[in-house]
Amino acid sequence: MNRKAHEWRFFRAGGFDQVRIDTGADLLALGDLDQKLWVAxxxxxxxxxxxxxxxxxxxSDNDGHVRAPEVISAVNWAARLLKDCDLLAKGSATLPLVAINEATDEGAKLLAAARHILVSLGKPEADSVSAADTTDTARLMAGLRFNGDGIIAPAxxxxxxTKSVLESIIASLGSVTDAGGEKGVTKDLVERxxxxxxxxxxxxxxxxxDQAILCLKEDTQLAATAWRAVRTKVDDYFTRCQMAAYDARxxxxxxxxxxxxxxxxGKELSAGASEVAAFPLALVAAGQSLPLRNGINPAWSAAIVAFREQVVLPLLGNRDQLSAEEWADISGRFAAYEGWLADKPETQVEALGSAHLRMVLSGGHELALLELIAQDTALASEVEAIASVDRLVHYVRDLGALVNNFVSFRNFYTGVDKAVFxxxxxxxxxxSCELCIKVDDAGKHSTxxxxxxxxxxxxxxxxGSAKQTIAAAFTAGDSDQLMVGRNGIFYDRKGQDWNATIIRILEHPISIRQAFWSPYKRAGKMIGEQLQxxxxxRSQAAETKLVTSALEAGKAPAEAPKAPPPPFDVGKFAGIFAAIGLAVGALGTALASVLTGLLDLRWWQMPLVLIGALLAVSGPSMLIAWFKLKQRNLGPLLDANGWAVNARARINIPFGTSLTGLARLPEGASALHMVDPFAEKKQRWPYYVGALLLIGMAWASWHWSALLFR
Structure with a gap:
């Protein structure tokens, strides 16, 4: 029979439907929920x-991201080990032992491991285990002789x-760290x-x-070293003597x-000079023996003395000279030793010495260590259950909260608690900005x-020495005073305060009210900048003229009398006066037309005209702002941080306003002494001037209208 479909419940927030996950049944059915309905x-x-x-x-794959299949897998694993999955949905700081499903082998092992943890912590009577009890699993493992990881430590x-042998292995081949934090060896290291x-x-x-290999027994190595040091040079000497025998010249x-x-x-010579060392060991002559005392090249005298004492005397007796035949005999005696050295295996245990290694091999220590490793490995399932207790405790505490910040953004949109981001x-x-997100790179995130x-x-x-970068969303008020370099205070989720300095701003509309006033503010800013x-x-020109006049007055000679100005040309300026009159007339006519139209309106129509004029100026800005505010989306903010947001998570105007708090007096506060003693005094003359201008404009419009329509 087909399983009955789970009855899902949804709530609408952020402009889209989000699933409610309140019960264990909801969690268990996550695998059947269409992932197109997941928010992330x-x-x-x-x-x-x-x-x-x-x-x-x-x-589970340790890639630094939690994905939907991993969440489903975690829920299913925890559900198998619990009697009631509602505990998983509600969340609990502790895991009651009675909640563990001991009907299965896995659950029984986990329950036994939980009790072992409590006993190790000195709480055998406790009926629940918490994350604080299981977090330090290394400390729990340290108390066990065998911890199931296949690694044996000296302890x-x-x-x-056998312990000393194990320490020899660590000294030679290195070690690995076991679950308890101790250095030990594995089966592979022991066998190697x-x-x-x-x-x-x-x-x-x-x-x-083979006695031929160690011809001088324990002194063979030292003798071979002395022989090897002069071998090439002695061979060179006897070869030269053979050439002299071949040809006396x-x-x-x-x-x-x-x-x-x-x-x-012409050089300063020493016995160790390379030029001296290049000369033959002794004077070359046909059939000449090699002197071992006198007549030796100074650069080689020390090496020949060592060769005589460590090789010639033990093998041939007291000699002052060495013939070619005797040299060949000595070289032959070291041939077996040299061949044996060439066959020496490359190992990491050589430093321990032959005697120690023979003792290690003869005591059955290899089997003893492998048996200990086998005993440790046999407990892998029991020890793994300790790690499973830690996993289950954390899942019971956190998995329900994660799902409500992953499958849905319930915490964020309902305001019950802050979202994980x-x-x-x-x-x-x-x-105060509530939507603050940690970012690693502001430039990369802002893209x-x-x-x-x-x-x-x-x-x-x-x-202090700690630093972090955040991106804060301003969703209420205006951006007039937001500028790079301004300082504030950031409180993290732990309540710690941080000095915050603006380093970058992404400009977007914050409110309709700001968009209404923005054309006038821009115009006022532009006019102010032009006036400045x-x-x-003008100030610079005046200063320049003043300085120039002062300098010229001190240096230049007296100026010649200026020519009298030309007589006033009435005809020339008649056209100018006429043009000015026409311009003033045109402006007056236009103004008269506007005022006449306004005066012809009824009193209740005038405010509508003024409102229409304001909308004509501010309307386009407000419309653009409205469209952008409707498009505000949480997705790109989180996607830039590595999330995969699967829904169009809107931040509409009402919800956005709730994310940014404006300064308001506390409820019930008394507003006393609200008169600012340092406030600027209000001047009445601007009102009088304005009234006179309006009267003048009205009279001018009436006068020009009378002239035009006469």
Missing amino acids: LSCPTRGIEFDAHTLDLID AVEDAV FFDQAREFDTWSLRAEQ AALPLSRSIEDYQQLA QAGTLYLDGR LANLSRVCLVYCECVN KFAAA
Whole structure:
């Protein structure tokens, strides 16, 4: 039979339908809910006001994002381990032990693990476990000899000798950290150590079994080093002597010519000089033996002395010279040793020495360590249950809240609590902004966030050495006093205060009222700037003229008498006066037409005309602002932070107004002494001047109308 479809309930907020998730049945049916109805399909695990450990537990692929399938999987896993899923929907700071479903093997193991945790914490009588009890799982694991991770630490080994072997493994091959935070070894490390130890021991045994390899026993290595140090140079010497035997004429140049010595004569020489070391060991002659005491090249005398004492004396006895045949005999004796060294395996255990490695291999320690690792691995399921307790406790506490900030934005739109993406409250310019979002890069975030049509103010917040950047949405009031560099205070969700400074602004309409006055403010600003420029230019010109006149008065000679000005030309200026008269007449006619039309209106029609004139100026700005305010969308703000918002989450005018608080006197406050003693005194003369102007305009319009229609 087909399962009965779940009966969903929805509420409308933000201009779209959102699902209500109130019960465990709602959570269990999330897998069947069309994901087109989910408000979000993904959210980051960092940068939001939610427990990071819980998000990491849900993020099964550890990619830094929680996606819809992972949320569904977390709900289904928790539901299998609980008797009543309503506990998951409502949320609880603690997990009652009686709520765990022990009817399944997984639930029974989890219940046993929960009780073990309470016993480890000294609370065996407790009937519930909290996140504080399970968060430090490393501390819980540290109290166990075996923690199921397949890693054995020295503390878990009771036999002292086996423990020393384990420490040798760590010293040679390194270690890994177990669930309790201790350094230990795995099965792979143990097997690799003993494989290398056996290989090195096999190689060492060859020297003990073949006497030809260690021709001088324990002194062989030192002797071979002394022999190896002179081998090339002695071979060179005897080869030169053989060439001299082949041709007597070669003896002198092979011993180096007089010219070679003359090149050295002008230099400061030492026994270690490279030029000296390049000369032969001794004078070359046919059949000549190598002197071991006198007549040796100074650069090689120390090496020959060491060779004589460590090689020649033990092998051939006391000699002052060495023949070519005796040299060949010595080199042959070291051939086996050199071949044995060439076969030495590359291992990391060599530093422990052959004797120690042989002791390690002979005591059965490999089997002992592997048995301990097997015992540890056998407890993997029990220890894994401890981690499962931690997971379930966090899910019971947080999963319901996450779903109501993921599948729906219930917290944000209902105002019951702040949404997980709301970082805190910004106080600036007499307002409090509730929609504040953490951002990593203001420039990168603003590129996409600009599509939200929300007026955003990016602030750098500093608290001691800590810094963060937020984007605050201004959705009420105006933006006249918002400018880069202004300071405010930001309170995060923990109540900590941060110094906030504006570093960037995304300009968008905030309200219809602001749009109404914006044309007049722009016009007033433009006129003010032009007047300031004009006044500054006139002031600069006057100062320049004054300075120039003063300088010329001190340097220039007396000016010649100026020519008398030309007589006034009446004809020339008659046309100018006529043009001015026509212009004034035209303006007067236009003004008269307007005033006549106004005076012809009835009294109740005049306010309508004035309102129409205001709308003609402000109407386009208000209309554009209205369209943009209708388009405000939360999605781009969150998408720029890594969310995948799946709905057109509107921020309409009424809801937007609730997100930004304006300064108001507290309810019930008394307004005493509201007269400002430093307020500017009101001048009445502007009213008089205005009244006179209106009267003059009315008279002028009547007079010009009479003249025109006479």
